[in-house]
Amino acid sequence: MEWATEVLSYFTSDFLWAGAVLAVKITVVSMVIGLTFGLVLALMRMSEYRPIAGVAWVYIWVMRGTPLLLQLVFIFDALPLVGLKFDSFTTAVIGFSLNQAAFSAEILRGGILSVSPQQAVAASSLGMGPMLTLRRIVLPQAMRAILPALANDTIGMLKMTSVASVIFVNELTFRAQQIVGENFKFFTVFAGAGLIYLLLTSIISIVQMTLERSLDPDRRQQAGPRGRLGFGRRGQVALPVATAGPARKASRVETVRELIPAASATSSDQPFLQCTNVWKAYGERDVLKGISFDVKPGEVVAVIGPSGSGKSTLLRLVNHLESIDQGEIRVGGRYVGYVKENGHLKPISGRARARAEVGVSMVFQSFNLFANLTALENIMEAPVRVHGVPKAEAEALARRLLAAVGLSSHADHLPQHLSGGQQQRVAIARALAVKPRLMLFDEPTSALDPELVGEVLSVMRALAEAGMTMVIVTHEIRFAREVADRVVFFDDGNIVEEGAPADVLDRPKMERTRQFLSAISNESDDEEVA
Numbered sequence: 274m275e276w277a278t279e280v281l282s283y284f285t286s287d288f289l290w291a292g293a294v295l296a297v298k299i300t301v302v303s304m305v306i307g308l309t310f311g312l313v314l315a316l317m318r319m320s321e322y323r324p325i326a327g328v329a330w331v332y333i334w335v336m337r338g339t340p341l342l343l344q345l346v347f348i349f350d351a352l353p354l355v356g357l358k359f360d361s362f363t364t365a366v367i368g369f370s371l372n373q374a375a376f377s378a379e380i381l382r383g384g385i386l387s388v389s390p391q392q393a394v395a396a397s398s399l400g401m402g403p404m405l406t407l408r409r410i411v412l413p414q415a416m417r418a419i420l421p422a423l424a425n426d427t428i429g430m431l432k433m434t435s436v437a438s439v440i441f442v443n444e445l446t447f448r449a450q451q452i453v454g455e456n457f458k459f460f461t462v463f464a465g466a467g468l469i470y471l472l473l474t475s476i477i478s479i480v481q482m483t484l485e486r487s488l489d490p491d492r493r494q495q496a497g498p499r500g501r502l503g504f505g506r507r508g509q510v511a512l513p514v515a516t517a518g519p520a521r522k523a524s525r526v527e528t529v530r531e532l533i534p535a536a537s538a539t540s541s542d543q544p545f546l547q548c549t550n551v552w553k554a555y556g557e558r559d560v561l562k563g564i565s566f567d568v569k570p571g572e573v574v575a576v577i578g579p580s581g582s583g584k585s586t587l588l589r590l591v592n593h594l595e596s597i598d599q600g601e602i603r604v605g606g607r608y609v610g611y612v613k614e615n616g617h618l619k620p621i622s623g624r625a626r627a628r629a630e631v632g633v634s635m636v637f638q639s640f641n642l643f644a645n646l647t648a649l650e651n652i653m654e655a656p657v658r659v660h661g662v663p664k665a666e667a668e669a670l671a672r673r674l675l676a677a678v679g680l681s682s683h684a685d686h687l688p689q690h691l692s693g694g695q696q697q698r699v700a701i702a703r704a705l706a707v708k709p710r711l712m713l714f715d716e717p718t719s720a721l722d723p724e725l726v727g728e729v730l731s732v733m734r735a736l737a738e739a740g741m742t743m744v745i746v747t748h749e750i751r752f753a754r755e756v757a758d759r760v761v762f763f764d765d766g767n768i769v770e771e772g773a774p775a776d777v778l779d780r781p782k783m784e785r786t787r788q789f790l791s792a793i794s795n796e797s798d799d800e801e802v803a
């Protein structure tokens with residue numbers, strides 16, 4: 274048992290622990306710097322601007338492709354030549370940080386890519402800038418994919434600090450070797466040092482587990498705002514849901530009318546949305562070929578047309594989620610994120626702010642709720658973070674909106690625990706929370722099971738009755754006929770026909786419209802048979 278006592282004595286040796294502390298210091302500082310720099314590199318690498326992406330790529334290529342040992346020696350010898358003299362600890366931190374940044378960049382990029390880009394589009398449409406979206410929406414979700422790899426790297430780095438002995442950093446392994454050099458007790462000394470490493474890396478593993486648990490949205494939700502703010506779920510059962518059919522609908526229209534800004538209600542003949550000769554191409558392919566169309570305040574326009582005809586593209590152009598090639602689009606008389614110079618539209622920086630100010634909200638086919646936030650938080654996000662509404666006020670508004678869409682009792686649910694129809698109603702509430710003057714719907718019911726379509730359409734109908742200005746891309750012909758003031762038929766990047774629903778849908782003038790309508794009605798007949 275003598276060897277055991279000896280191992281224990283090395284495991285508790287102050288001399289070895291001083292080296293361990295140094296290793297920990299190098300690891301912690303380098304990891305923090307490496308991650309920060311790594312995030313910058315990851316964002317550069319994902320930049321649309323090729324030279325920026327290229328610089329990041331080259332950096333990562335070199336740092337990942339050469340041994341850390343060489344990098345350390347190089348920095349140690351090269352820096353003094355340009356007049357920079359650091360002690361060996363600082364040199365080690367610089368070397369490890371620069372090296373770690375390259376690895377972190379790729380880990381972070383992987384995590385960011387794992388988050389559905391649709392959520393970022395939704396954030397943009399709400400006026401959230403790229404950095405806000407990254408911090409609030411993308412990184413919290415990406416972290417779950419990032420953490421395990423990052424813990425690997427941290428453990429790897431803690432052990433690799435022994436490499437720093439080449440530049441005379443007196444860390445744990447180096448110290449163990451010094452003892453062995455004197456007493457030749459290989460096994461017990463290295464076993465003692467090994468145990469110290471094992472203890473330290475175990476701590477990293479525990480930190481990893483704790484962080485992973487705290488990042489799990491399900492757990493966060495359980496501990497969530499309900500508990501903190503003391504709201505009981507029972508107290509909030511929605512009144513509109515509890516009351517019967519027509520009364521419920523009337524109160525829904527009432528709530529919505531109260532919540533939407535006056536601009537929609539002002540009946541003016543000036544179009545609120547004005548698209549003039551809009552052209553848009555992707556690569557060689559013209560997707561929109563000179564579209565002109567107007568929407569008056571309070572008007573509800575249904576856009577129909579075959580898949581690929583450019584309907585979504587037009588909606589994305591309206592609040593500058595994509596740039597326009599030719600022509601112009603004005604919302605409330607203004608260009609969104611452009612200024613006009615010598616007859617040409619010039620994009621300006623601060624597009625997010627322009628979007629936030631213009632008052633256009635969008636609802637997507639795939640809902641695009643923020644997966645890391647509860648229904649309530651999804652709705653509060655843009656009012657609080659973009660428009661600076663105090664939290665309590667935003668929460669009150671969000672709860673009223675949830676009630677208006679019949680989801681009061683789901684305030685604290687995560688999107689993944691809601692049905693498609695419920696998610697879409699939350700998405701509509703979220704879009705309304707920024708008090709838009711124009712609502713764009715891009716096939717809001719196409720991703721829903723047939724039995725869930727009705728609940729979403731009824732919310733949209735209430736909006737229409739409340740006087741909201743709306744453009745709705747839809748295949749729900751019956752709904753369009755009932756709710757729309759005007760129907761626009763798109764085909765191949767052109768408006769083929771537009772007019773009152775009864776004219777376009779029941780007595781189409783153009784052969785192409787007739788074909789499309791009969792194809793759609795056959796489809797729904799099939800569904801009814803099936």
Ligand code: ADP
Nearest residue numbers: 555556560578579580581582583584585586587
């Ligand atoms: P719709 O909504 O009417 O189905 P879209 O506006 O989504 O049609 O698309 C019109 C055409 O533009 C399609 O052919 C589509 O493949 C193409 N398209 C849309 N977005 C992009 C993009 N980001 N890059 C390249 N092509 C695109």
Ligand code: MG
Nearest residue numbers: 584585586715
């Ligand atoms: Mg589309």
